[in-house]
Amino acid sequence: MDLFADDTSLRQLPIADGELWFTPRLPLAITPEQAMQRLREETAWRAEHIQVWGKLHLQPRLMAWHGEASYRYSGKTFHPLPFTPLQRQLKQAVEQATGRQFNSVLLNYYRNERDSMGFHADDEPKLGPQPAIASLSFGAARTFILKHRHTGQTVKIDLGDGALLLMAGTLQQHWQHGINKQTRPCGERINLTFRNILHAP
Numbered sequence: 382m383d384l385f386a387d388d389t390s391l392r393q394l395p396i397a398d399g400e401l402w403f404t405p406r407l408p409l410a411i412t413p414e415q416a417m418q419r420l421r422e423e424t425a426w427r428a429e430h431i432q433v434w435g436k437l438h439l440q441p442r443l444m445a446w447h448g449e450a451s452y453r454y455s456g457k458t459f460h461p462l463p464f465t466p467l468q469r470q471l472k473q474a475v476e477q478a479t480g481r482q483f484n485s486v487l488l489n490y491y492r493n494e495r496d497s498m499g500f501h502a503d504d505e506p507k508l509g510p511q512p513a514i515a516s517l518s519f520g521a522a523r524t525f526i527l528k529h530r531h532t533g534q535t536v537k538i539d540l541g542d543g544a545l546l547l548m549a550g551t552l553q554q555h556w557q558h559g560i561n562k563q564t565r566p567c568g569e570r571i572n573l574t575f576r577n578i579l580h581a582p
């Protein structure tokens with residue numbers, strides 16, 4: 382028996398070629414409903430463009446980038462806004478749960494079941510060779526899918542209201558992840574991925 386484990390501590394999920402840690406409910410001083418409402422209202426949400434086969438499309442979700450370092454993502458450079466007080470509070474709770482430090486956060490707002498995120502790895506050089514990326518979710522549960530680059534194996538995790546998922550070790554080298562559109566109607570969801578951007582030497 383593990384005397385120290387409880388429902389809210391991170392548990393390691395079995396996966397080859399990387400590390401995944403999960404808790405369905407990160408302990409917070411506010412309710413997930415309060416966090417969701419404040420994130421929705423206090424964030425300067427932007428509809429970003431993405432280029433596919435030479436044509437510009439709107440990303441199928443809204444985004445915002447906050448923190449202390451600019452960052453390239455999907456071929457674009459984001460200049461962050463400062464952390465809001467709520468983001469700092471969430472960052473502190475995530476750092477306490479994971480034992481990792483973060484200096485940036487990407488926020489994604491999935492308005493309904495038609496919003497999604499294409500398969501990708503968070504493997505930008507500025508994240509370092511084995512980045513720790515902490516993903517905190519609020520609102521409607523969506524299925525987070527991991528696909529192994531070589532074996533094609535897939536792993537699915539439902540990320541519900543208040544859930545925290547930590548990706549670490551060699552995971553970004555071997556797996557891609559994404560959120561598919563779904564036919565079943567669902568409400569809105571906000572996801573925060575906390576990252577540590579390495580400063581240029």
Ligand SMILES: O=C(O)CCC(=O)C(=O)O
Binds near residue numbers: 498540
């Ligand atoms: O919304 C999610 O759970 C995934 C977010 C993600 O992969 C990212 O921000 O890079």
Ligand SMILES: [Fe+2]
Binds near residue numbers: 501502503574
């Ligand atoms: Fe990602």
